[in-house]
Amino acid sequence: MHTVAGRYANLIKAKARELGFDFCGIAKADFLEDEASRLEIWLKNGMHGQMNYMANHFDKRLDPRLLVDDAKSVITVLLNYYPEQTLPEASDDYKLSKYAYGTDYHFVIKDKLKDLLAFIHKEIGEVGGRAFVDSAPVMDKAWAKRAGLGWIGKHTNLINREIGSFFFIGELILDLELEPDGPITDYCGTCTRCIDACPTDAIVGPYVVDGSKCISYFTIELKEAIPEDVRGKFKNWIFGCDICQDVCPWNRFARPHQTPAFDLHPDLATFTKTDWEEITEEVFREVFRRSAVKRTKLDGLKRNITFNQEA
Known part of the structure; x- marks a missing residue:
């Protein structure tokens, strides 16, 4: 070079x-x-x-x-x-996507x-x-x-x-000429763990995700009522979903980030199921003041929590 x-x-x-x-x-x-x-x-x-x-x-x-x-x-x-540090991980605890x-x-x-x-x-x-x-x-x-x-x-x-x-x-x-890098090989091989693990069958085939079936779509992007046909499939995800990444063998190499701004909000570390279910506008504003969770607003978050409760 x-x-x-x-x-x-x-x-x-x-x-x-x-x-x-x-x-x-x-x-x-x-x-x-x-x-x-x-x-x-x-x-x-x-x-x-x-x-x-x-x-x-x-x-x-x-x-x-x-x-x-x-x-x-x-x-x-x-x-x-x-x-x-992750959110409490008991099987019935509510879950947020790690990016939030x-x-x-x-x-x-x-x-x-x-x-x-x-x-x-x-x-x-x-x-x-x-x-x-x-x-x-x-x-x-x-x-x-x-x-x-x-x-x-x-x-x-x-x-x-x-x-x-x-x-x-x-x-x-x-608009500057720079020496480009070349692409690398696909190392997924015959693995289908992400496809098999998706509870709403959003990964409709290898390398194709139907965004309109994804838990992240339902809990973040969709502004109206969540369709009944996916009730019981959310596995307590209330904002986003990490299932397809959590099961990916390549994430055994994931290592903790070095960006303090991405750390779990201290209040969330002790959030109980009841805290989520009784969350007020004041708590929502304080805990998610600079968080991506603000996108769904309090009403959206409550809708997602209720949808998981009723499953």
């Missing part, structure tokens, strides 16, 4: 590590040919449910040059969120990406670019795969050989 593009790539990756990102990879900012037909079929089959935003900006999702003028490189970063334990990741990653962009401006010069954390139609997992940070598993999450799949993804799209 003695080219200028190679030198810059090494410089950026070193800084990303210094900022606390676990991995950083680079892909050429091209049209996502492989994803185009897959996305089209997925949308046509209604697998996005009521997530209408998934059908918007189809072209922008597939072509980063429509998001950043003259884009040349997509830098993808991964930030581990696997917790050291602490501060909303959008804030944390956006700040680190801004620092990375500032470093690029300082060290390399006037570079046009934008930071993305779920904030625009960017296909995170596709870019991470292209950048060699992992492969897309049968549950459609990105899996990294060193730390599994419990991480957040963010991007910088730049």
Whole structure:
């Protein structure tokens, strides 16, 4: 890597590590040919449910040059969120997806990406670019795969050989030529643990998830009543669901994150079933002030708790 593009790539990756990102990879900012037909079929089959935003900006999702003028490189970063301390895990305790334990990741990653962009401006010069954390139609997992940070598993999450799949993804799209990394092999093999474990059969086939059947969709995205035909299948998940990741053999390599902002809120560590069932607006506001759980609002969380109680 003695080219200028190679030198810059090494410089950026070193800084990303210094900022606390676990991995950083680079892909050429091209049209996502492989994803185009897959996305089209997925949308046509209604697998996005009521997530209408998934059908918007189809072209922008597939072509980063429509998001950043003259884009040349997509830098993808991964930030581990696997917790050291988890919620109480008795079989009848309510469960939150691990990604929602602490501060909303959008804030944390956006700040680190801004620092990375500032470093690029300082060290390399006037570079046009934008930071993305779920904030625009960017296909995170596709870019991470292209950048060699992992492969897309049968549950459609990105899996990294060193730390599994419990991480957040963010991007910088730049008009700067950088040495790209190559994709890696798929290491799922014949394993179907995620498909077999999904209680609502949302993983309708290897590498295809019907989003409208996913517990995360029902407990976060769906704004109306949860359909009766999935009653009794939620296994006490009240915000998100980690089942397909929890059963994945690659997550035996998951290690506790190093980002204090992602730690379990101290009040949640002692939350009992009764605390959840009797949660007030005041407690909700305090405990989830900076959490992703705010998305579902108190009414949504209560709906999810009641739905699990009535099963």
